[in-house]
Amino acid sequence: MQIQINTDRNIEGHEAQTTYFSGVVKNALSRSSEHITRVEVHLSDENSDKKNGNDDMRCMLEARLEGRQPVAVTHHAQTLEQAVDGAADKLCSLIESTLGRLHDQKGHRD
Numbered sequence: 001m002q003i004q005i006n007t008d009r010n011i012e013g014h015e016a017q018t019t020y021f022s023g024v025v026k027n028a029l030s031r032s033s034e035h036i037t038r039v040e041v042h043l044s045d046e047n048s049d050k051k052n053g054n055d056d057m058r059c060m061l062e063a064r065l066e067g068r069q070p071v072a073v074t075h076h077a078q079t080l081e082q083a084v085d086g087a088a089d090k091l092c093s094l095i096e097s098t099l100g101r102l103h104d105q106k107g108h109r110d
Helices: 015-028 030-035 080-109
Strands: 002-007 036-045 057-065 071-077
Touching (some): 002 015, 015 030, 015 036, 015 080
Parallel strands (some): 002 036
Antiparallel strands (some): 036 057
């Protein structure tokens, strides 16, 4: 599973931060990783001009599943870490339900 981190111009993409966020995403999706070819992480600070905004950090995760359309989720939080954690949890649930439905459909055809 390839993980690509993208940041907007308001967030500095430090290598340590990139490594940390890649690890969070990898751990969250570990149970479904054999079905995922790539995950794109998009980090942004939506209220950078205001300096004090609640839940202004945004993480959008897009996963590409083998043979399926990409799925995406977004989570807003006060910190990047919280935004990535929340989005990773949402994506994990979405992928597991998507793969579960796929498995159920195949089971009915057998």
